[in-house]
Amino acid sequence: MNRILILLLITILTVSCSKSRSDPKRVAVARAGNVFLYHDQIPRMIPPGTSPADSAAIVHNYINRWARKEFLRQKAQENLSADLKIEIDNQLEETRSNLVIYQYQRQMMLERMDTILTEAELEQYYLDNQESFMLNSNIIKALFIKLPAETPNISRIRLLARSNEQEDLQELESYCYQFADKFDDFNEKWVPFNRLSVELPQDIPNEES
CATH class of the missing domain: 1.20.5 (Single alpha-helices involved in coiled-coils or other helix-helix interfaces)
Structure with a gap:
């Protein structure tokens, strides 16, 4: 895993120059604008037995999604009134x-x-x-996955998402880190409903149903 991240660090961080500096006590693997992604922030998402090539692809896809999201967040922050x-x-x-x-x-x-x-x-x-x-806003526990329409084997993802087996959940995480635009698992904790609703294509008229 460390070898993979070091290689990604070389290929991603050397393509841009900036005066911003990363935390010298942590290993930076990517940067979007002035924000760094560090090794310790990447989820442990490589299932046992995964080949080095597949492991590198999983991590690289995660970093690319992080960078796109971070650039979008920064752009939105700049343009919001x-x-x-x-x-x-x-x-x-x-x-x-x-x-x-x-x-x-x-x-x-x-x-x-x-x-x-x-x-x-x-x-x-x-x-x-x-x-x-009583709360002033609704809260929810959920598994949220947002996939591009052309994602392969979507039916397999649906099957894995309904499973409670640990191996299936690990396979699901690995698959989502490769293909999902958004993957959040908050089955074990309550989160505000609006955290989920902003990701949905349309409003839910009755959040309590």
Whole structure:
């Protein structure tokens, strides 16, 4: 893996010059504008037994997608109006506050509850304190994959996405890092629904259905 990344570092970083400097304590593998992508930021996405050539292709595709996305983000940041930037900052802060409050309330609830409480008692506690669990925006757990229409073997990806087997999930990750425009797995944590909705081609009229 390290050999692959070093080769990519040579081929990607030497094509551009800039006064911006990377963190000398970390290994930079790519740069988009003044933003660097470091070795420790790349997910562990190479399944065991993958050939060196396939491993290099997987990592290279991931870096290319990162660079395109980062350049687009920088371009959008440059061209957004001041009012829109303020609106986005406000939305991000509200979402962050909602998640912090939710996690704090959940932690406090767990700390105060005795471990021998029955399901009925837990349900009653929730019914008696529903206002404490209300969020200002919807949250979701999901696996989100965005693929180009011409992606090969899309049916295979659908099958892997429905599987709970670890080997299938590793194959899915490897496949998505090669072909997916977007791949987010937040099945284990709650995230704001609007993080997902901005990626959808059309609005969802009823987020709670």
